[in-house]
Amino acid sequence: AVVSTQSTSSGINAEYGEVERSVQVLFDLAGRCDKIGSHATPLGVTGVIASSVQLPDIVRLMAAPLISGNVVILVPSPQSSLITAHLAQVVSVSDIPAGVVNVMYGEPATLGLAMSQHPVIAGLWYPHTLQGCDKVQAEAFTTGKRVWFDETSDVGRAVKRCMFNKTVIMPAGNSFAN
Numbered sequence: 001a002v003v004s005t006q007s008t009s010s011g012i013n014a015e016y017g018e019v020e021r022s023v024q025v026l027f028d029l030a031g032r033c034d035k036i037g038s039h040a041t042p043l044g045v046t047g048v049i050a051s052s053v054q055l056p057d058i059v060r061l062m063a064a065p066l067i068s069g070n071v072v073i074l075v076p077s078p079q080s081s082l083i084t085a086h087l088a089q090v091v092s093v094s095d096i097p098a099g100v101v102n103v104m105y106g107e108p109a110t111l112g113l114a115m116s117q118h119p120v121i122a123g124l125w126y127p128h129t130l131q132g133c134d135k136v137q138a139e140a141f142t143t144g145k146r147v148w149f150d151e152t153s154d155v156g157r158a159v160k161r162c163m164f165n166k167t168v169i170m171p172a173g174n175s176f177a178n
Contacts (some may be wrong), residue, residue, distance in 0.1 A: 018054065021055075021056040022055045026059060026063055029060075031065045032109065032159055041069075043124055043163065044123075045120050045121045046070040046076070047115035047158065049066065049106070049108045049127060050062075053079045058080060061158075062074050064161075065162040066100070066101065067159060070115040073104060073115065074101065081105055088101070088163050108130055109132045113139065116137075116147065117137040117139045122146065124146070125148050125160070126147055137149075
């Protein structure tokens with residue numbers, strides 16, 4: 001959304017439209033919370049480098065790992081830092097516990113490389129449009145983290161990416177006979 005200083009009706013309608021689409025994204029994601037299943041486990045800490053300046057896209061990138069049970073570190077694009085600051089204010093007064101959603105401001109490529117090197121961050125959304133994709137991928141490989149280079153619009157796929165499935169083998173019969 002664009003925070004405008006002019007109060008034109010068309011600008012306000014466009015801003016309301018982005019907020020409504022963002023609420024719809026949250027509504028769709030909230031409907032998936034109880035359908036994730038007990039076999040899926042959150043990654044832990046997920047870094048998100050958002051290249052989009054549209055509020056619904058930023059909300060989707062933040063909310064997909066969040067509803068999967070992950071801690072989110074969001075780095076907005078410099079062009080969307082103001083709207084992301086407003087989003088952070090909304091998150092701070094919501095029921096989301098402190099420290100679950102974190103917003104970092106700075107150069108996205110530099111912060112993305114630092115996140116790819118950090119041992120605690122388990123997953124990283126890094127847009128393919130930023131420089132340094134090869135470095136990020138190489139650093140992420142050394143720390144064993146997952147990296148996604150696209151910003152998928154498929155909400156279900158985005159949620160699944162932020163989790164891993166546990167495989168539990170239950171022996172039966174005489175597998176462990178003495």
